[in-house]
Amino acid sequence: MLSASVTPMASQGTAAERDWVADLRAERTGTIEELHALLLRAARFEVSRRRGALPHVDAAALDDLAHQAASDALTAILAKLDTFRGESRFTTWAYKFALLEAGVRMRRRAWHEREVMLDDDAWPRVASAQPGPEEAAETHEQLDRVTAAMRDVLTRHQREVLIAVALDGVPIDVLAERLGTTRGALYKTIHDARRKLRATLEGDRR
Secondary structure: OOOOOOOHHHHOHHHHHOOHHHHHHOOOOOHHHHHHHHHHHHHHHHHHHHHHHOOOOOHHHHHHHHHHHHHHHHHHHHHOHHHOOOOOOHHHHHHHHHHHHHHHHHHHHHOOOOOOOOOOOHHHHHHHOOOOOOOOHHHHHHHHHHHHHHHHHOOHHHHHHHHHHHHOOOOHHHHHHHHOOOHHHHHHHHHHHHHHHHHHHHHHHO
16 A cells, blocks of 8 residues: 655665665575565655646556566666665665666656657747747747757657657656656756757757
8 A cells, every 4th residue: 555654764764774675686585575675665755746647547557557667666776786885875875776667657657648749840839939028038049049949950759759858747757768768868868958959049049
């Protein structure tokens, strides 16, 4: 059962003090099951925190999302044990994986039945839709420069990705799934697009 009133850190106690890394590497009986239970608690907390985004999804489906997130988090942790440096408690480090996975699954579910429109003509429409008489001339000029820069210096893919994320609010992980790519690749696309736009706009002001 999901419960938003219980924080994921509440179960830490003495369990956080054990040498989780050594136990996991030694594959000691019950260690993985114990870790999964802790991750599930964290995932359920995050799902409960975000459940307002999915008002029509029943509790059983939400709990299934939490279980999936906990399992994915466990897999990621086992693959990255060597990256744990002991700068925080192991459970604190591990909980972050569960919270991240739960957040990703909730965002994906929220967009499950929504169409992602990759339309590189969206920005000009948004710019032209701004109220005319009330807008200051400087704002119009800035919009015109940005629109021209997007058209002239960005590739079609860069425009589509930037518009989907920046204007349409598509979560980066959802867009990566729809495009069959990775979050890292999309972050690089957005970074390169913003760098091009910044360089062009700063050049225009000189």
